[in-house]
Amino acid sequence: MANPYGTYTLFKRETKRFTRVWTQTLMAPVISNLLYLAIFGLSLHKAIPDVQGVSYLEFLVPGLIIMGIINNAYQNPSSSIIIMKYQGIIYDIMSIPLKRYELLIAFISSAVLRGLIVGFATYLTAIFFVDFHYVSIPIIITAAILVSLFFAFAGLFTGIWADEFDKTALVQNFIIMPLIFLGGVFYPISTLPETIKDISSLNPIVHMINLLRYGLTGVKEFSIQTSFIVVISCILVAGTITYLVLRNGWKLQD
Numbered sequence: 001m002a003n004p005y006g007t008y009t010l011f012k013r014e015t016k017r018f019t020r021v022w023t024q025t026l027m028a029p030v031i032s033n034l035l036y037l038a039i040f041g042l043s044l045h046k047a048i049p050d051v052q053g054v055s056y057l058e059f060l061v062p063g064l065i066i067m068g069i070i071n072n073a074y075q076n077p078s079s080s081i082i083i084m085k086y087q088g089i090i091y092d093i094m095s096i097p098l099k100r101y102e103l104l105i106a107f108i109s110s111a112v113l114r115g116l117i118v119g120f121a122t123y124l125t126a127i128f129f130v131d132f133h134y135v136s137i138p139i140i141i142t143a144a145i146l147v148s149l150f151f152a153f154a155g156l157f158t159g160i161w162a163d164e165f166d167k168t169a170l171v172q173n174f175i176i177m178p179l180i181f182l183g184g185v186f187y188p189i190s191t192l193p194e195t196i197k198d199i200s201s202l203n204p205i206v207h208m209i210n211l212l213r214y215g216l217t218g219v220k221e222f223s224i225q226t227s228f229i230v231v232i233s234c235i236l237v238a239g240t241i242t243y244l245v246l247r248n249g250w251k252l253q254d
Contacts, residue, residue, distance in 0.1 A: 007102040010093075014080060014110035025114065029072055030121045033064045037126065040186055051188050052219045054133070061126045062213040063185030066147055066205070068122045070180060071172070073115030073148040074155035077107045078168045081159025090252055100247040104156070111152035112145065119144050132216045139224070140215035146231050147208045151176075153238035160245055160252060179205045189221045204234045 018025035041057045048056040084090040093103070134140075154176075162168045183205035189197055200206050207227035214220040220227075246252070 003098055003102055006096065006098045007106050010096075010098065010103065010106035011109050014076065014107060015113060017080060018076060018110075018114050025072070025075075026117055026121065029068050029118050030125060033068050033122045034125055036064055036067075037061065037129065042129065054217045054219055055130075058130050058132060058217050059188070059213070059219060060186065061123075061130050061132075062216050063183070063209050064126070065119045065122045065144075066183075066209050066212055067180050067185055069115040069119040069144060069147050070151045070176065070205070070208075072118045073111045073151040074158070074172060074176060076111040076114045077152060077156035078159040078162070078171075079165075080107070081156065082162060082165055082168055085163065094249060094252050101243065104243055104246055107156050108149065108152045111155055112148040115148035115151065116144055119148075133218050134216065135218040136215045138215075139211060143208065143211035143215060143231075146235060147212075150204070150208075150231065150235045150238055153235065153242045157238065157242045157245065160242075160250065163251070179203055184209050184221070188219075204230055207231050 037057075037060065041060045044056065050056070051059040081090065084093060098106075154171075158168050158171050162171075182200065183203050184200070189200050189206060192200060201222065207222060207230040210220055210222050210227045211224065211231065214224055
């Protein structure tokens, strides 16, 4: 790394953006997940039979953790880049003595950190209501990092592509959220008709939830190896595309 101090400084700047308003960026999504837990978990778990040997409440929480990670890892870089465009300081950011990969590292690291903080906070609140089986701690940690990484790249790319807040919200509301709700957060994919199950297997969020759910509960609906391959492949593609558009200054230096 040619300029580690500069990279850290930009990372610190991006991190302070969400820590200064932590009630909005960190507390609010945790409370939102708790509402999902109360509505779908505490009120329905007695009426819903166990899923592959675990309670519905235990089945539900990993999906809520992933949902919190996804939304916050995506929002951090996407909102940051758009704000810089509105303020006109994006040109200053692109001209500071940092290589493009160093810019990428700073933005992505901060987004991953925010996603992991929200995910961990959601987990801490959930353990008061759920007893997990904890099949694999390494898989839990790895899955959380991979999910944060993919949606950090997705958020950064969206921020670069978009020229107004409406477009970043459009991606989140009409692409990411439907994929989350169709990704098996609230129901097991195995209960779906075979054709829909096959289509759902193409949704990367299904495999992200599958990894974390297996690590926490032992429940899995797809091979762990398959889920890792799908998620890592998506990260490599998203990371490569994001780096290329950042390196070329697309929509950033016009």
